[in-house]
Amino acid sequence: MTEAEQAIGTPDAGKAEEGAGTSAAGAASGAGKKRRIGVLVAIAAFAYLLDLGSKLAVVAKLEHHAPVEVIGTWLQLEVIRNRGAAFGMGEAMTIVFTVIAAAVIVVIARLARKLYSLPWAIALGMLLGGAFGNLTDRVFRAPGDLQGAVVDFIAPAHFAVFNLADSAIVCGGFLIVILSFRGLDPDGTVHKD
Numbered sequence: 001m002t003e004a005e006q007a008i009g010t011p012d013a014g015k016a017e018e019g020a021g022t023s024a025a026g027a028a029s030g031a032g033k034k035r036r037i038g039v040l041v042a043i044a045a046f047a048y049l050l051d052l053g054s055k056l057a058v059v060a061k062l063e064h065h066a067p068v069e070v071i072g073t074w075l076q077l078e079v080i081r082n083r084g085a086a087f088g089m090g091e092a093m094t095i096v097f098t099v100i101a102a103a104v105i106v107v108i109a110r111l112a113r114k115l116y117s118l119p120w121a122i123a124l125g126m127l128l129g130g131a132f133g134n135l136t137d138r139v140f141r142a143p144g145d146l147q148g149a150v151v152d153f154i155a156p157a158h159f160a161v162f163n164l165a166d167s168a169i170v171c172g173g174f175l176i177v178i179l180s181f182r183g184l185d186p187d188g189t190v191h192k193d
Contacts, residue, residue, distance in 0.1 A: 033188050036121035037112050043122055047129025047168040052136065054164050055151040062153065073157055080161045081141075081149035094138065094147040101135040104128075116188035119179055124186075126172030133165030 058079050062068060067078035083094045108128045115121055134150050141148035152161040183191045 033116040036115045036118055039118060039121040040108075040112055040115060040125040040128065043125025044128035044132065047126055047165070048132045048136075051129065051133035051164040051168065055133075055137070055153070058153040059151055067155065075157070076155045077153050078155045078161060080152045080155075082152045082161070083147070083149045094149075098135065098138040098146040101131045101138065104131045105135070111186055114187045117179075117184060117186050119175065119184065120186040123172045123175035123179060126168040126175070128172075130165040130168030130172065133163070133168070 058077060062077055063079040067076040069076050084097075105128060108124050108131075111124060115124070137150040138146060138148045141151070143149075150163065150165075152163045152166070154163060154167075155161045185191060
């Protein structure tokens with residue numbers, strides 16, 4: 001039975017797992033399975049490079065210019081320097097957000113040792129790439145000293161301005177919530193609560 005069938009809860013998955021028992025499934029996690037570190041790194045690199053490239057382009061072409069309408073006033077491109085967290089909150093706590101991003105990267109690196117699930121590799125890769133994208137801004141953009149402002153540029157009407165790193169973090173987090181509710185663990189086993 002494939003991991004995807006187990007994750008979505010195919011009717012036969014429960015019957016096959018019941019006979020094996022949860023302790024046997026836990027002991028066998030990773031046995032005969034392939035680690036997904038390569039997928040995690042590839043997704044993270046793709047998300048990071050896409051974010052970095054988009055920020056370099058919009059800063060070079062759009063900063064100090066009027067917003068560019070993509071879909072009328074519903075969606076515009078407008079460069080904003082954000083020293084805070086999402087929605088511009090906590091601007092005085094920039095260093096805290098830098099430490100949090102670094103901690104997320106360390107936690108994902110530790111999880112990678114036991115990563116056998118493809119969906120988890122994709123989710124963690126998006127989270128890792130997004131965290132690196134915003135951490136790069138915090139480290140290298142003015143004013144420096146781990147307090148740099150993140151470049152945000154996607155400006156939907158009646159919503160906060162964000163960037164592709166933010167999108168990767170949100171999508172990765174959403175996928176992690178779904179995988180957790182489905183009972184799929186990063187090691188590829190399925191648990192039932």
